[in-house]
Amino acid sequence: MNVKHLQTMQQVADFLHGSGAFDPTAASQSERYQWIDQVLRHFRYDNRAKADKGLLCAYLCRISGYSRQQITRLIRRYREQGALKWSVRPAKGFASRYTKEDVRLLADVDALHDTPSGPAVKKLCERAWLQFGDQRFARLAKISVSHLYNLRKRPDYRRNRVFQEKTRPTKNMIGIRRKPKPQGKPGFIRIDTVHQGDLDGVKGLYHINAVDEVTQFEVVFTVERISEQFLIPALESLLESFPFILLGFHADNGSEYINRHVAEMLEKMRIELTKSRSRHCNDNALAESKNASVVRKILGYCHIPQRFAPQVNRFNQEHLVPYVNYHRPCFFPETFIDAKGRQRKRYRYERMMTPYEKLKSLPNAKQFLRSGTTFQSLDDIAYSISDNEAAKRLQEARRQLFNTIDERLMAS
Numbered sequence: 001m002n003v004k005h006l007q008t009m010q011q012v013a014d015f016l017h018g019s020g021a022f023d024p025t026a027a028s029q030s031e032r033y034q035w036i037d038q039v040l041r042h043f044r045y046d047n048r049a050k051a052d053k054g055l056l057c058a059y060l061c062r063i064s065g066y067s068r069q070q071i072t073r074l075i076r077r078y079r080e081q082g083a084l085k086w087s088v089r090p091a092k093g094f095a096s097r098y099t100k101e102d103v104r105l106l107a108d109v110d111a112l113h114d115t116p117s118g119p120a121v122k123k124l125c126e127r128a129w130l131q132f133g134d135q136r137f138a139r140l141a142k143i144s145v146s147h148l149y150n151l152r153k154r155p156d157y158r159r160n161r162v163f164q165e166k167t168r169p170t171k172n173m174i175g176i177r178r179k180p181k182p183q184g185k186p187g188f189i190r191i192d193t194v195h196q197g198d199l200d201g202v203k204g205l206y207h208i209n210a211v212d213e214v215t216q217f218e219v220v221f222t223v224e225r226i227s228e229q230f231l232i233p234a235l236e237s238l239l240e241s242f243p244f245i246l247l248g249f250h251a252d253n254g255s256e257y258i259n260r261h262v263a264e265m266l267e268k269m270r271i272e273l274t275k276s277r278s279r280h281c282n283d284n285a286l287a288e289s290k291n292a293s294v295v296r297k298i299l300g301y302c303h304i305p306q307r308f309a310p311q312v313n314r315f316n317q318e319h320l321v322p323y324v325n326y327h328r329p330c331f332f333p334e335t336f337i338d339a340k341g342r343q344r345k346r347y348r349y350e351r352m353m354t355p356y357e358k359l360k361s362l363p364n365a366k367q368f369l370r371s372g373t374t375f376q377s378l379d380d381i382a383y384s385i386s387d388n389e390a391a392k393r394l395q396e397a398r399r400q401l402f403n404t405i406d407e408r409l410m411a412s
Contacts, residue, residue, distance in 0.1 A: 112391035
């Protein structure tokens with residue numbers, strides 16, 4: 001830098017109180033570093049009083065154009081290393097651990113599974129490598145969740161990706177108004193209804209979404225309407241689809257479930273009916289969350305006419321239900337008591353598994369199965385294809401389903 005050194009601290013103070021100015025952009029980074037080093041040496045910075053050090057910092061900021069924080073860092077480096085030199089970072093930087101092929105594979109997995117959470121994708125990669133022997137996932141199986149999110153931000157990842165109506169609560173004495181307590185046993189299901197959009201005042205079809213509280217085993221059934229004529233047969237088929245014995249049936253206060261017909265059906269099946277408490281919206285939170293993460297994510301929000309309910313329900317039973325129960329990992333909470341005596345939940349990655357794996361992990365799990373159902377028969381379903389193959393079939397079936405609906409709507 002073409003700047004003359006001031007020789008004394010008095011000259012530095014006079015300069016700072018004056019109107020002296022200098023354009024730091026005219027000097028290179030290396031020249032500024034060299035000049036700062038010379039000033040610190042000349043004034044013997046380490047031996048100066050606190051007030052003099054403050055003047056020198058202000059002087060260095062004025063001439064170099066650096067901020068006070070940057071000057072403080074440079075002075076610290078000078079004191080630690082005994083000199084101040086400008087170093088240029090290598091242009092190439094660090095070698096990347098994950099290749100473009102890994103990023104493309106990650107994008108493919110996200111596309112197949114509709115971009116689930118980072119821990120869920122990590123678990124899918126682990127299962128693809130360890131359980132199904134796909135060597136392409138050897139590196140991704142060991143990736144951290146935070147690094148996985150970083151890979152999603154890379155340009156090559158982006159190049160590979162192409163980017164309800166609530167029921168009214170009714171005053172009804174049917175059902176017990178309390179939160180179910182399964183005590184670690186499967187068979188206590190949460191149920192809710194998802195409406196597939198209105199169009200010009202015309203109602204769309206309805207999805208009945210039932211989720212077991214302990215295992216998160218889920219069954220989705222689609223009907224034209226939620227009247228007794230359509231709902232009761234659908235509920236009977238839905239409840240029989242669970243591989244374990246059902247003990248509880250919990251719904252919000254919607255009149256489609258809290259009525260005499262549903263109560264009589266459940267009484268015959270020896271299933272207890274409970275409903276959400278007033279001003280306790282979290283009583284049915286599990287079903288509500290699955291509405292968004294499964295039903296809405298796979299089938300969307302757009303209007304689907306009621307006459308297509310059989311085709312959509314066939315898709316649910318043949319592809320959606322097997323996929324979410326045997327090939328889609330979920331978090332399972334771990335309950336603990338905090339220092340204030342309140343019940344809390346934590347979600348550990350080690351406890352992530354599919355609903356079917358959760359069912360098998362329960363103590364004495366065989367006792368919960370329905371008569372005639374065995375884990376051997378369920379294993380044949382769970383491990384007949386890999387998670388990614390199940391996701392491919394799901395995506396292809398969904399594409400065919402919506403193409404069929406669009407073609408028939410255009411023809412009508």
